[in-house]
Amino acid sequence: MKTLPIHPSDLLSGNDTQGLHVEHVALESVANEFGTPCYVYSQSAIEASWNDFTSHLAPLSPMVCFAVKANPNLAILNLLARLGSGFDIVSGGELARVIAAGGSPSKTVFSGVGKSVSEIEFALHSGVFCFNVESEAELDRIHSVAGRLGTKAPISLRVNPDVNAHTHPYIATGLKESKFGVAWENAVMLYEHASRMSNLSIQGVDCHIGSQITELSPFGEALDRLLNLVEQLKEKGIPIEHIDVGGGIGICYRDEIAPLMADYAKILIDRLKGRSEHLLLEPGRRIIGNAGLLLTRVEYTKTAGDKRFALVDAAMNDLMRPALYEAWHEVRAVKKQGGEQVFDIAGPVCESGDILARDRLLEVHEGSLLAILSAGAYGSSMSSNYNTRPRPAEVLIQGTRAMLIRNRETLSTLWKDEIIPAHSASI
């Protein structure tokens, strides 16, 4: 088994003359064949992180549901489905993707705060494993839709354990004043409410306390609270079949000490070994984050005051994390050409926030290639067409092969759904 990428640059190989490689493929040849900007993933790195994740948890025989929003490319979902993954979805669109990719709805959990009636119908028709319900109003809605369809909806409540995961406020979700989940204090009452609804079938308890969490103690605290809830429910005569601990385990982007899977697994095993409830998990970033990079070409260099900019052909619309979360991504020059200088790596989008990386010591020349690392999760999936920029191509590397898994968008598809109304008066 290949060792797990624990540092972003572990994805890379190659020497100074050949330039950087992913597996046995030179990034320069990927750029020449598929153009830039381009997302590049390593199949063996995805398999390694999947194996690392699942092997340590094997004593608990969990159902691992990959969080589709981290990377919804059909080829990635198909690869994970073949590895045995289930899926965590947050929209009807993601359910349709899972099905299109050959994933199984019966191994899919449906999370998200705003499920519409049509999404609930679609999920019931498809036979999803469980709805992770995030409010009392949603319980009532699922009950009524299931009643209309003459079926019973499998449900868990997403509970807010009110633990502080010490992560970026935009990705902390387990606090009391969060739009996600139901308050810890109301959970038992809501489960009793659900137990009186004939078209609901209570399956589990669920939480997801945030993302990019690099301390282990919040996971233990959250699980302790869930187990306490399970006991309270048992006393009320409400049996629980599964415990869903969500996702959120962090990775190394820069110098964070990402938790080892062995240590994370121990927290779960210590608390769950020998219990009857089934374990579910919803990892996203941990599986795919360090298995992908964004390849970009330098268009220009320029200086402005004391600043030196490398203007590249990737931008905030392709990789939103730096602009949205001030996230740090490691950047490497694909070929050593001499002449290291400190650069800000900026995209062409008309926003001052369109800086992909600041103050990096790099060998940058017009036309040279840069690899923006740790871009496998929440990279392509958060991309947009802002500034009428087609979204990048995506390529999956498998040993010596580079396979196109998404065409670069073409301009005409960007406005194919737009309509110029027939004009009634002259302009």
Ligand SMILES: *Cc1c(COP(=O)(O)O)cnc(C)c1O
């Ligand atoms: C985003 C999300 C996940 C995945 O989070 P990661 O930090 O990528 O592991 C899991 N569950 C839910 C409900 C989510 O919204």
